[in-house]
Amino acid sequence: MSYRSNLLPALLAASALLLSPAGHAADNDSISVIDDTDREVRLDAPAERIVSLAPHITEVLFAIGAGDRVIGATDHSDYPEPAADIPRVGGYTSLDLERILAKEPDLVVAWDSGNSRSHIERLRELGLTVYVSEPRGFDGVASSMERMAELAGTAEQGRAEAERFLDEIEALRQKYADRDPVPLFYQVWDQPLMTVNNEHLIAEAIEVCGGENVFGHLDRLVPRMDREAVIHADPEVIIGGGMGEDNPAWVEAWREWDNMLAVRRDNLFFLPPSLLQRHTPRIAEGTAMMCEELQTARDRRPDSP
Missing domain, CATH: 3.40.50.1980 (Nitrogenase molybdenum iron protein domain)
Structure with a gap:
């Protein structure tokens, strides 16, 4: 497995379209990535107020250095330890939409197979920016970490953590091959x-x-x-x-x-x-x-x- 060859080409393509020759994003430094449902997610600036709609999403946000930006999370978001102090917005299958709106997030990270599709669509209808996560493999986990980090303005840490994760998996693959x-x-x-x-x-x-x-x-x-x-x-x-x-x-x-x-x-x-x-x-x-x-x-x- 090659780390550089296996990350989602959609992310790379989106980045290539957005970057100018000087290396800065176009459209007033806006950020754009493709989520796991193939939808473009665009922000004018890195997210500073993030709501997580699943425990594993909360954990990933901390892993990529964005834990201090999470201002709302679902029940059972218990890792790492500081996640327990984040205000709750319901369970991942029973979201409190009013509570989410009251948080005034600039980014909501949802779980495709865990959250209600109707809730996700309703959040979009209410004007919130929603990134939907649904990694199916180890490469998908790494790619999702990188894309969330792009949106949170922690791209460097996201890339480092994604590469470290894939290196660990590759070592196990070689050991037990x-x-x-x-x-x-x-x-x-x-x-x-x-x-x-x-x-x-x-x-x-x-x-x-x-x-x-x-x-x-x-x-x-x-x-x-x-x-x-x-x-x-x-x-x-x-x-x-x-x-x-x-x-x-x-x-x-x-x-x-x-x-x-x-x-x-x-x-x-x-x-x-x-x-x-x-x-x-x-x-x-x-x-x-x-x-x-x-x-x-x-x-x-x-x-x-």
Whole structure:
């Protein structure tokens, strides 16, 4: 993977159109980027009052050096620690539009698959500038960091953090490139039971570690299923998050099915959900933990040296 060749060409194209030969943006130094829904987002100057509409967006804004510009965030925006002090504007599925408007933001950063589409459109109708985020892969996470940093006026830090993130992922990819594949089931939620297909960001973490997603072929990004389907698939490993950063109850519940390969070999692994289920640079840390667990499963094979 090459960092410079994989970032979204749309961002580069937009920047090329806006920059003059002297290196300054046209139209009175306005800033323009393309968001993850292919819409142009333009600001006359770097955003100074930002509202974040999802916990992972809040985290990314801090990572790119724009945390002090976030004046509103949704519930559960808990990382890094200063994020807990940001005034709330509702939950990501239950936004308080009046509260958002009262903040008078010059930029709202929304989550395409998490926020209500009608809420996003209503914010635009009310005259707010909205950037919509929906990264599907590691390159997308890095590119989104860069584009948000452009809008916030922290482009240099955004580029540095994006490159550091991709370097970490590439190191893991190289380390585990030749390891034997490990069939696994990744549990996103318990009731209803949910997993991810191969288009999801978590699936790229699985691939980097040499895992094989047993439900990767399904059409839906986050498929729902019954336990019988998982039992029939009989994965070698079950990995999941839970209702908190240190609550492995969902994964431990699989021990009831002691005929499953993952249970017989004690390959039931809990990973803190914020490290894999949020689209942030910390997914590199979660991926490293997943890779270590899959290697543990390889070492537990009867024919392992």
